Amino acid sequence: MKSKILLENIYLDFPIYDSESFSLRNKIASMSKSAFARMSSEDKVNKVVHGLEDINFTFNHGDKIALLGPNGSGKTTLLKLLSGIYTPTSGKILIEGNISCMIDIGFGFQGDATGYENIIYAGISRGLRKKDIEKIMPEIEDFSGLGEFLDMPLRTYSSGMQARLAFSSAIASAPDILLMDEFFSTGDIEFSKKSEDKIFEMMDASSILVFASHDLELLKKVCNKAVCLKHGQISYYGNTEEAINHYKEFYG
Amino acid sequence: MNFFKNNLALEDIIYIIKNYYSWSYLSYFDLKLKYRRTFLGPWWVVLGIAISATAMCFLWSTIFNLDWKEYLTYLYSGFIIWMWISQLVVDAPETFYGEAEKYIKAYPNPPLFYVFRKCSLNLLLFLHHLPLILIVTYAVNKKIELNVLYSLPLGMFVVFLNSVLFTTIVGMISARYRDIDPLLKSIMPPMLLLTPVLWKAEMLGSHINYIYLNPFTYFVGIIRNDLIGLDFDINIWIGALVITIFQLIIFIILYSKKRNRIIFWI
Numbered sequence: 001m002k003s004k005i006l007l008e009n010i011y012l013d014f015p016i017y018d019s020e021s022f023s024l025r026n027k028i029a030s031m032s033k034s035a036f037a038r039m040s041s042e043d044k045v046n047k048v049v050h051g052l053e054d055i056n057f058t059f060n061h062g063d064k065i066a067l068l069g070p071n072g073s074g075k076t077t078l079l080k081l082l083s084g085i086y087t088p089t090s091g092k093i094l095i096e097g098n099i100s101c102m103i104d105i106g107f108g109f110q111g112d113a114t115g116y117e118n119i120i121y122a123g124i125s126r127g128l129r130k131k132d133i134e135k136i137m138p139e140i141e142d143f144s145g146l147g148e149f150l151d152m153p154l155r156t157y158s159s160g161m162q163a164r165l166a167f168s169s170a171i172a173s174a175p176d177i178l179l180m181d182e183f184f185s186t187g188d189i190e191f192s193k194k195s196e197d198k199i200f201e202m203m204d205a206s207s208i209l210v211f212a213s214h215d216l217e218l219l220k221k222v223c224n225k226a227v228c229l230k231h232g233q234i235s236y237y238g239n240t241e242e243a244i245n246h247y248k249e250f251y252g
Numbered sequence: 253m254n255f256f257k258n259n260l261a262l263e264d265i266i267y268i269i270k271n272y273y274s275w276s277y278l279s280y281f282d283l284k285l286k287y288r289r290t291f292l293g294p295w296w297v298v299l300g301i302a303i304s305a306t307a308m309c310f311l312w313s314t315i316f317n318l319d320w321k322e323y324l325t326y327l328y329s330g331f332i333i334w335m336w337i338s339q340l341v342v343d344a345p346e347t348f349y350g351e352a353e354k355y356i357k358a359y360p361n362p363p364l365f366y367v368f369r370k371c372s373l374n375l376l377l378f379l380h381h382l383p384l385i386l387i388v389t390y391a392v393n394k395k396i397e398l399n400v401l402y403s404l405p406l407g408m409f410v411v412f413l414n415s416v417l418f419t420t421i422v423g424m425i426s427a428r429y430r431d432i433d434p435l436l437k438s439i440m441p442p443m444l445l446l447t448p449v450l451w452k453a454e455m456l457g458s459h460i461n462y463i464y465l466n467p468f469t470y471f472v473g474i475i476r477n478d479l480i481g482l483d484f485d486i487n488i489w490i491g492a493l494v495i496t497i498f499q500l501i502i503f504i505i506l507y508s509k510k511r512n513r514i515i516f517w518i
Contacts, residue, residue, distance in 0.1 A: 015516050017428075084360035087512040099360075107358035112288045117281075124277050125359060 002061040003097030003176040003207040005082065010055040010091035012081060012232075016047040051077045052232045055091070059208050059225075066219040066240055067212035068247045069229035075212040078229065079103050079179045082210060097207065100126075100175030106166035115150035115157075115165055122169040143198070144168035145191065160188065167195050171202065178206035182213040216244050261508040264362040275365055279373040294380055301381060305331045312450060321392050325480045328388045330449035333472050336378040338440045340415045343370060345433035347423030349518040356515055363514045364420065364507070371415045375408070389480050396479075403478040410492050411471050417499035421506060427517040443468060467495055 052074050059065055067075045080086050081093070083101035108125050109118050119140055123133035141150060144164050154162065180199070203209050203222050213219055219226070219240060226243030228236035236246040268275070287293040309327050313320040348356065352366040390396055426432035444450070447468040453460055463469045464487060473488035 017517065080357075085357065086515060101359070104354075104358035107354055110285055112285055113281075121278075121281060124274055124281075125355070127271060127274055129273060130277065 001097065001176075004061065004094070005057075005059040005096075005177065005208060005210075006092075006094040007055050007057055008092040010052055010081070010088045010093060011050070012052040012077065012086060013089045014049040014051050016049060050232050051086075052081065052088075055234060057227065057234070057237060059210070061207050063225055064203065064209040064223045065211065066223035066226040066243065067210060067229065068219070068226055068243060070251055073229040074232040075229055076103065076181055077232070078227075079181055079210060079212060082177075083179050095177070097176030099177045099179060101179040102170055103179060103181045105170040106162065109154055109162070109166065111155035112153055114153055115144075115146055118154055118165060119150075119169040122166075140168045140171070143171065143194070145194075160191075164191055171198055175206060177208045178202060178210070180209065180211045182215070216247075220244065259504075259508050260511045261504045264364040264507070264511070267362055268364055268368055271361075271365070274361075275369045276372055279369050279376060282369070282373050283376050297377075298381060298384055301328075301332060301335070301384060308450070316451065316455070325385075325389045325392050326452065326476075327450065329385045329476045329480050330472060332378070332381045332385055333475050334444060334447070334449045334468075335381065336374060337411070337468060337471055338444065339377070340371065340374045340419065341422075341436055342440055343374065344419045344422040345426035345430075345436060347419050348427040348514055349430075353518045356518060363423075363511060367416055367419045367423065371412060371419055374415065375412050378408075385479060393481060397481050400478050404475065407475040407478075410474055410496060414471065414492075414496055414499060417496070417503045421499065421502055424506060424510060424514060424517075427514055447472060464491060467491075470495060 055078070067078065069075050077086065079101065080103060081088060082095070083099055083103065084095075085101075085103075108122065110121060113121060116137075119137070120130060120133050124130065144150070144167075146161060146164060146168075149157065149161065154165070157165065180203075200222065203211070209222070211219065211223060223240045226236070226238065226240045227234055228243050228247050230250070235250075236243050283294075287296075290296060292299065305328050306324075308331075309320060309324045312318075312327070313323040316323070347367055347370055348363060352363075352370075355361065355366065356363060386396065422432060422436070443466075447466055448463055449472060453463050453469075456462065470488050470491035473485065474492050476482070477485060477488065
């Protein structure tokens, strides 16, 4: 099956709730003033941050897209929108193919559980069956290089070891569409090299890749298209080389 | 029909049924972790219930001037069912903004997924304590009615269904308005005294009908009455059914309208 991502006029607004608007007392007070008039326009009275504005693009089978932009420009938000974590405030979104998001890979690890248990736990959180995880366990075991530490509770791990475990347990899936946020800067030289190779392998295997990163050389190597974001809007969309030049021009 | 097309509540319920393996395994895992690093593990809780219920039985059967044997089954069953119900009520506000927050923000499971994970953990805990009721009832009554075979699963199903609806509704409201959590935490202890858990409905004499104003009466009743061989009370089942339908309607309206907002509230 051909994978495809299509976004049309996507807007995503984040309402900001401060302590005032979070309180029920305030809501009741304001309701009594203007009856139910305000209740229906709940979000209009709150402050709103525009996360994404007027996003339009189509990614087809074989596209490897680089997401560029300064901090806070909406790269992770866009990835989370594509993964289905966020739903757009307005606009049309169409996705064909199954998705794996490597955005926040260490989510849900439990300090009291052992490394092995956490691998199973992470896999099941991603919708895998226990027997499927056990099948690839040797590979994960080998990849993590944690050896007998896998039998020990996670809270005894150093942060580098935790990152190894998180990455190793995330390599289990073979998705059509791979969404990836820059995260693999942790770990020692040996592991960075190993995980980079693995990431390249996964990127090759995926039919669509969306990759947010600040490593321009890396992006040039793996991506054939690029989206440049600025304040939640697309400021450039085209081939990687030109997008990077555009990006450098603005942010030097 | 427009209502059924693209209805978020229905879509997510289908997702939950398809992915039953994930949430049930995760709650089993939560249960295992809960008792990690204890020697007696889950038996601590069972032992704790046994100690406090037995002590309460001797105290209250003297105060109320009751036959302690009969009261023992009543108190054990009531106390254990109450533990399930009060736990799920107190847990409900933190469904989305507590532990689940980091999952909701990192992985695209529907919010209802975390409701099921939490509610089935509470169900598992109850199943753990249930044998205690059966043992005590059998030891005192020397028999257990056959109709328990269908009334117990049915009663548990109704309570579980209501726990899902209640947890979702309260979880959503309190993700938006954080006042609900302290409110429920202060209501539940006195509710124990206002619900026929420790005392029997007939002790109220001519005021007996007041118990039907309390929604918890029904949910304690539908599990307990047959289990310990009390008289069948149709009012209890009707009441439970009415509350279920009422919650179901609120759930469908609230969830399908505001499901996508939850992530912005937490």
